[in-house]
Amino acid sequence: MPSGLVALLDDVAGITKLAAASLDDIGAAAGKAGSKAMGVVIDDTAVTPRYVVGLSPERELPIIFKIAMGSLRNKLFILLPAALLLSAFAPWAITPLLMLGGAFLCFEGAEKVLEALGVGGHAEAEEAPMGAAQLEQSKVSGAIRTDLILSAEIMAIALADVAEESILTQGIILAVVGIGITIGVYGVVGLIVKMDDIGLHLAQRKAAATRALGRGLVKGMPVLMRFLSIVGTAAMIWVGGGILVHGLNVLGWHAPEAIIHHASEAVAHGGGGLLGWLVTATLSGVLGLIVGGVIAFVVHQIHKLRHRH
Template sequence: MSGLLALLDDVAALTKLAAAQLDDISAQAAKVGVKTAGVLIDDTAVTPKYVQGLPAARELPIVWKIARGSLFNKLVILLPIAMLLNVFAPWLLSPLLMFGGAYLCFEGAEKIWHIFHPEPVPVDTDKPIDHAHLEQQRVSGAIKTDFILSAEIMTIALSSIEADSIWMEGMVLALVAVGITIAVYGSVAVLVKADDVGLKMAQGAYFEATRSLGRAIVRGMPAFMETVASIGTAAMLWVGGSIIIHGLETFDINALGHFVQDMSAKVRDAVSIAPGFLGWATEAAISGVFGLAVGLVLLAIMGLGSRVFKRG
């Protein structure tokens, strides 16, 4: 009997330890997830464009295909690579993070450039649209874009984890990967089907108030999607610029980082209403402007390189 009681005590102790470990993993994952918010916003804003022009019945299956590809990217490819780098070449994480930040700056600057310099899209009205082929192309393109954004998310997450063992790091990173994928593509699914839901409400709801709400959703979704896309672009520049600024500090280039912190502190000291938010907004705005500058420089370099390559 005493042996059974001792065994039950051991089981209870192990259960408590496992529960504590799970709580720690969940807390770490939540904290790390907040630091990837900017990339998440961009990922959510970018994905809906891949279902535009395709039948409404295929929207959710396409989102599901992209989500599966995203999980494969994160869990099967990026997580093992990130863990190996963290063990054998941790010094590479900061340069890789800065490289990813530079890519975000480039993407954000390119989007802003195309707003002021739109490129005409050729339309072939004689050739019928092959929706199956178009869907395959869209899913493939979305998964490739997701791979880059997922690599940035996983690198940011890994650099933010405070764990005692490699196994804890791996579990936190896996939980972040799954949670982020659910959050992003769950939000995308809601966004792409919102207009269909609004249309059904407008046409078939019993109450006039519900029909009015449905009509408002249908009318408002295009502007809302444009707003989401704009927020995503701003988030790319803010996150990318911030990553590069913090990366420079790891190489003892601190002037820009000190300037951002000083300006943020001055704003917090100067205002009495929401000083924390306004201080953060100042920091984000300066990082975003810096990110835009970096992105425009990279855009110019890429354009020059493309012209030289064509001449060659």
Template sequence: MSGLLALLDDVAAIAKVAAASVDDIAGAAAKAGTKAAGVVIDDAAVTPKYVHGFDAARELPIIGRIALGSLRNKLVILLPLALLLDSFAPWAITPLLMLGGAYLCFEGAEKVLHALLPQDSHRADAAADLQDPAHLEEEKVAGAIKTDFILSAEIMTIAMAALPDGGLWQTAAALAVVGAAITMAVYGAVALIVKMDDVGLHLAVTGRLAPTRSLGRGLVKGMPVLMAVLSTVGTAAMLWVGGSIVVHGLEVLGQPWLSHTIHTLAEAAAHAWPVAEAAVAWAVTAGLDGVFGLLLGLALVPLVAGVIGPVLAWVRR
């Protein structure tokens, strides 16, 4: 009998340890997810543009495919890679992140150039219209997953940096929770955004009350504006996040002059507006990071077009 009681006592102790581990993982994941919130917003702003121009029936399947690709990016590729780099080559994390940031700057700068050169943009749109819809969808999904990879890498890196040192398995579990939760939140929100016009049309046609029908018409009229705003926000987000990654990376690698300059200018602007000091400091920092990201991206566009692109095409042959 005493042996049975001892066994039950051991089982109870193991259960308490397991419960504490779950609590620790949940708490660490919540803290890490909060730290990565800024990049999550950027991710949500970037994604809707990839379903623009497709039939309504294909919007949710496309978002679903991108979400699965994002989950694969985070859990199958980035999580093991982050753990390996953190354990064996922590020095490589910053340069790799800077490469990802430079890619975001390049993509954002390309969007700006397309907006400033509408003829080239119209030609690109016309070429897209001539493509087979299935092939165009594959291209869009692949491009979205590629962009998501960079943002996901930043999310997972920020999350890992925010986690306390709790051992390999606890860190892996917390990162998995963060990755899965953020993916569901981002792409759930994106699905709601892109289908809101369909919801509005349904309310406008079938609503029994006049206010309901008015709400539906307002949603139908307002969604194109919202999608245009999100497209602009997505481009700005690419430049802001990419620029901030490179600026921070330069500081980590021993070149802090740019980061210090931005910080000094942000502090000066904040002191000039003491009523909203924190908000002004953040806005100036983000704006200057974005300007740097745009300049870096514009410098990379001819390099990619004239050197990197042809080299990659030659390697793939």
């Protein structure tokens, strides 16, 4: 009996070590897959605060919570099953779909650049006045629709990075990535939208240093929001361009990725890894801006033709 008990305990210990190793592998894979989607995550973080503009401050956090729950539903109940079905039955479609999503990101980024330059942009439709509840619901619905597109990119990027794993492991990793990124993004968004309130609270304290910090936060928030908007637009363009470059390489056209890789390596040897990354991001962004600009031009021409008829 004692020897049998010892053997059983050894088996349990072995199974525990194996499970722990598997969890470590899943955690590492989830971290790696999630890091590949950081550009889209930055854009998601930059875009979402806009949806609480014009609403009462006490409703800001409840609205962010609603959007976060919608984002989780998007990732876990729509995109995760779709990604696993693609991986199981049509893995060949992952790269083309990812490239379509990358092209859409380039288009959206180019649209924002054109709007900033005063060229084209989406026409603003006149809307009937809405009550507070209707306005809140409209903004939440719009944010969740936008999140669906960005989340699809996040899940597709993560899926492409774990395509060699088993379906079960893929599902666990994608779920971990989806939940982790949602908590991270909307936690940061909640902090951003309440930062001015925190600043006002600190500005009313007795200590001079605390009051100065509070006034700095209040004055700095508009600058931060503009910065996030710029970073979000840039992220859309360079991530979209990078997805297109990688997809072309997978489909057999190696020249764009090879050119960018060699340019990045040449700069990295002289100036370090950060400069190499900047070259990669810049060249990917240039390609993304060109592709997005062409798509935007075509979309605008179609829009004009539809209005004529």
